[in-house]
Amino acid sequence: MPIIESIPNISEGRRSEVIEAIAAAIRAVPGVRLLDHSSDPAHNRSVFTLAGDGPPLKAAILAMYEQALAHIDLRSHTGEHPRLGAVDVVPFVPIEGVTMAQCVALAKEVAQEQPSRFGVPIFLYEDASTDPARKNLEDIRRGEFEGLAAKMASAGWAPDFGPTAPHASAGASVIGARMPLIAYNINLNTDRLDVAKKIAAAIRHSSGGFRFVKAAGFALKDRGIVQVSMNLTNYEKTPIFRVFETVKREADRHGVSILESEIVGLVPAAALNATAEFYLQIAGFNADQVLENKLRAT
Amino acid sequence: MPIIESIPNISEGRRSEVIEAIAAAIRAVPGVRLLDHSSDPAHNRSVFTLAGDGPPLKAAILAMYEQALAHIDLRSHTGEHPRLGAVDVVPFVPIEGVTMAQCVALAKEVAQEQPSRFGVPIFLYEDASTDPARKNLEDIRRGEFEGLAAKMASAGWAPDFGPTAPHASAGASVIGARMPLIAYNINLNTDRLDVAKKIAAAIRHSSGGFRFVKAAGFALKDRGIVQVSMNLTNYEKTPIFRVFETVKREADRHGVSILESEIVGLVPAAALNATAEFYLQIAGFNADQVLENKLRAT
Numbered sequence: 361m362p363i364i365e366s367i368p369n370i371s372e373g374r375r376s377e378v379i380e381a382i383a384a385a386i387r388a389v390p391g392v393r394l395l396d397h398s399s400d401p402a403h404n405r406s407v408f409t410l411a412g413d414g415p416p417l418k419a420a421i422l423a424m425y426e427q428a429l430a431h432i433d434l435r436s437h438t439g440e441h442p443r444l445g446a447v448d449v450v451p452f453v454p455i456e457g458v459t460m461a462q463c464v465a466l467a468k469e470v471a472q473e474q475p476s477r478f479g480v481p482i483f484l485y486e487d488a489s490t491d492p493a494r495k496n497l498e499d500i501r502r503g504e505f506e507g508l509a510a511k512m513a514s515a516g517w518a519p520d521f522g523p524t525a526p527h528a529s530a531g532a533s534v535i536g537a538r539m540p541l542i543a544y545n546i547n548l549n550t551d552r553l554d555v556a557k558k559i560a561a562a563i564r565h566s567s568g569g570f571r572f573v574k575a576a577g578f579a580l581k582d583r584g585i586v587q588v589s590m591n592l593t594n595y596e597k598t599p600i601f602r603v604f605e606t607v608k609r610e611a612d613r614h615g616v617s618i619l620e621s622e623i624v625g626l627v628p629a630a631a632l633n634a635t636a637e638f639y640l641q642i643a644g645f646n647a648d649q650v651l652e653n654k655l656r657a658t
Numbered sequence: 659m660p661i662i663e664s665i666p667n668i669s670e671g672r673r674s675e676v677i678e679a680i681a682a683a684i685r686a687v688p689g690v691r692l693l694d695h696s697s698d699p700a701h702n703r704s705v706f707t708l709a710g711d712g713p714p715l716k717a718a719i720l721a722m723y724e725q726a727l728a729h730i731d732l733r734s735h736t737g738e739h740p741r742l743g744a745v746d747v748v749p750f751v752p753i754e755g756v757t758m759a760q761c762v763a764l765a766k767e768v769a770q771e772q773p774s775r776f777g778v779p780i781f782l783y784e785d786a787s788t789d790p791a792r793k794n795l796e797d798i799r800r801g802e803f804e805g806l807a808a809k810m811a812s813a814g815w816a817p818d819f820g821p822t823a824p825h826a827s828a829g830a831s832v833i834g835a836r837m838p839l840i841a842y843n844i845n846l847n848t849d850r851l852d853v854a855k856k857i858a859a860a861i862r863h864s865s866g867g868f869r870f871v872k873a874a875g876f877a878l879k880d881r882g883i884v885q886v887s888m889n890l891t892n893y894e895k896t897p898i899f900r901v902f903e904t905v906k907r908e909a910d911r912h913g914v915s916i917l918e919s920e921i922v923g924l925v926p927a928a929a930l931n932a933t934a935e936f937y938l939q940i941a942g943f944n945a946d947q948v949l950e951n952k953l954r955a956t
Contacts, residue, residue, distance in 0.1 A: 363953060395952060411953055455949065540949065547941075604938050620941040626949040629927065636933035640902050643845075643918035651753065651838065651924040654693060655661060655709055 362458035364466065365395075365540070366410045366417050369449040370428055371437055373399040373406050378431040383408070385423040391416030404439025405448070411455065414466045421450055421470050425478045433529040434505045442498075444505050445480065446530035449497060452537045455628075463537035464488045471535045475522030481512070481532040482521040488536035490520060497534055505531045539572075542592040542631060543624035544600060546607050550616045553579045556586035559610045563590070563603060570606075572598035585619060595631040601638045660756035662764065663693075663838070664708045664715050667747045668726055669735055671697040671704050676729040681706065683721040689714030702737025703746070709753065712764045719748055719768050723776045731827040732803045742803050743778065744828035747795060750835045753926075761835035762786045769833045773820030779810070779830045780819040786834035788818060795832060803829040837870075840890040840929060841922035842898060844905050848914045851877045854884035857908045861888075861901060868904075870896035883917060893929040899936045 372378050379399055386394045392412040399406040410420055425447055432446035450470070452463040464487050471482040489495040493516065503511045508526045511517050518524055519532060526532055548556060556577030561567045564575040572594035578587045588607055592600060608618055630647065637645045647653055670676050677697055684692045690710040697704040708718055723745055730744035748768070750761040762785050769780040787793040791814060801809045806824045809815050816822055817830060824830055846854060854875030859865045862873040870892035876885045886905055890898060906916050928945065935943045945951055 365949075393953075455953065600934075600938065618939055620939045622941050623943065623947055625947065626952055627947055628949045629951075632934040632948065633930050635938060636898075636930040639937040640898065640933060641916055641918045643920050645921065649921055649923065649925055650930065651663075651926045653927075654924055655663075655691075655753065 362413050363456040365453040365455050368408050370406045371443045371446050371448050372432050373404045374401045379406050382427045385427045386420045389420040392420040403441035405441045418470050429530050434531050442501050442504050444501050444508050444531045445533040447533045450535045453540050467535050467537045471521045480527045480530050481519035481523050483534050484520045485534045485536035486538040500534050539594040540628050542627050544590045546588045546621045547619045548586050548616050549619045551584050553586050555614045556588050559588050562610050570598040601635045660711050661754040663751040663753050666706050668704045669741045669744050670730050671702045672699045677704050680725045683725045684718045687718040690718040701739035703739045716768050727828050732829050740799050740802050742799050742806050742829045743831040745831045748833045751838050765833050765835045769819045778825045778828050779817035779821050781832050782818040783832045783834035784836040798832050837892040838926050840925050842888045844886045844919045845917045846884050846914050847917045849882050851884050853912045853914050854886050857886050860908050868896045899933045
């Protein structure tokens with residue numbers, strides 16, 4: 361059976377009874393597994409991780425809208441994280457036995473059905489985007505909920521689905537399809553923040569680096585070191601090992617070495633297998649050669 | 659449910675009806691999956707790969723003995739591969755949710771029950787071995803079926819279970835428990851066989867190298883290159899990346915580089931993950947971070 365992952369971001373990270381009501385609505389849908397959910401009170405935001413086939417996932421996202429709209433009013437919402445909707449972002453991610461095209465189709469199906477039931481306008485993003493200027497989440501979200509009415513009234517910002525003005529309490533939502541994202545940090549053997557910032561600038565897409573890397577340099581003050589913090593947004597096209605080797609080389613140019621790296625949260629097996637394949641120079645490697653895959657397939 | 663793998667080696671690689679009868683007997687046992695079987699006519703030998711929990715595996719191995727003894731007579735068996743029994747070797751390998759100690763216990767259980775039903779003497783090997791001189795398969799098999807009666811009559815070669823003389827047509831069997839084995843080759847950018855042989859000698863246990871490496875140097879004449887061909891018999895204690903890096907360094911000393919490597923057959927995911935972890939210097943990596951593992955566990 362195909363496995364699609366969805367990671368809805370909801371603008372509520374403080375009231376546990378609301379978060380629990382949303383989790384319960386998701387869990388109540390047969391065929392959907394709620395893998396994880398975590399809330400950040402400072403951001404006032406929660407991230408849910410769901411997995412399943414298309415139809416049950418769609419039912420779960422719609423059930424989630426029902427709860428979110430009943431309990432969240434962005435007019436009184438505050439938090440550090442940018443947001444434009446009560447249900448802020450809903451990505452669909454292909455995991456197993458499913459193509460990106462099928463995830464795009466699912467995103468559009470949810471985007472089309474949702475306004476007829478809940479009246480929240482939808483912007484499609486990433487692989488589901490229909491307009492290059494509206495592919496990137498940050499571009500769509502710029503101005504946030506507070507600037508949304510004016511933005512939607514301006515040229516080029518009619519939503520892909522639903523009403524042409526924001527929902528009074530729930531704003532708008534960004535729905536789309538994307539590759540699994542890897543949150544990946546590399547810690548450097550130095551306290552020189554300028555080095556971390558220079559390396560981040562060298563590797564990130566926005567300043568001339570790799571197409572599928574977002575990066576920033578931070579100080580880890582308690583440890584006296586610095587970090588290049590990254591999101592790898594397409595590990596097939598910009599693989600983790602190429603990013604690592606480039607950071608290593610750039611650090612070396614400043615006389616700095618890599619102390620360690622860390623994967624935050626989940627990583628697809630294929631990203632790790634490709635890394636082993638690269639460094640060991642394995643010819644003709646096939647995922648069917650992984651013992652556990654073979655066991656499960658037979 | 660625990661998953662144990664068993665890879666019995668049977669001394670028949672030519673008569674497809676016999677091979678099929680054995681495969682059918684294995685498949686008929688509920689709870690056992692026959693993942694693969696392959697036969698080599700020149701070796702006159704077949705390798706079956708089974709997976710399941712202990713009790714069904716035990717039933718499958720005993721069913722296999724019944725078929726093998728009915729059809730195979732080593733007195734008229736010829737082939738290139740050394741062998742001392744109709745059922746030559748039966749290893750049990752821990753894969754998931756099971757310890758090596760449990761695989762050793764299973765091997766001993768099968769080794770004890772088999773002679774009471776089929777009368778074939780058993781030597782325990784590898785982790786199930788009770789005598790350091792009889793730990794290694796090659797040591798036990800030396801002299802083969804033809805020399806077995808004399809060997810078993812000599813000091814130190816009474817079997818662990820069963821009669822003290824060979825079974826007339828089926829010889830003896832070697833049963834035990836071991837780690838998953840990785841068949842791993844590294845091809846060098848040279849036709850100098852002496853370099854491959856020197857590197858093999860440098861890394862293999864028998865001549866001073868790594869504890870869990872067996873290696874030999876070969877020429878791949880049709881490609882004009884040479885190969886270091888290896889069995890990695892415990893990838894946790896002698897990891898694949900350490901072997902690769904050592905081969906690379908030794909090749910460099912001869913002015914030779916690595917063209918590519920290849921994994922023959924199956925490789926445990928943990929061996930690939932450990933490789934990614936090593937090269938990317940990942941701190942605090944946990945198998946639960948692999949997306950697919952998380953999906954299956956929830």
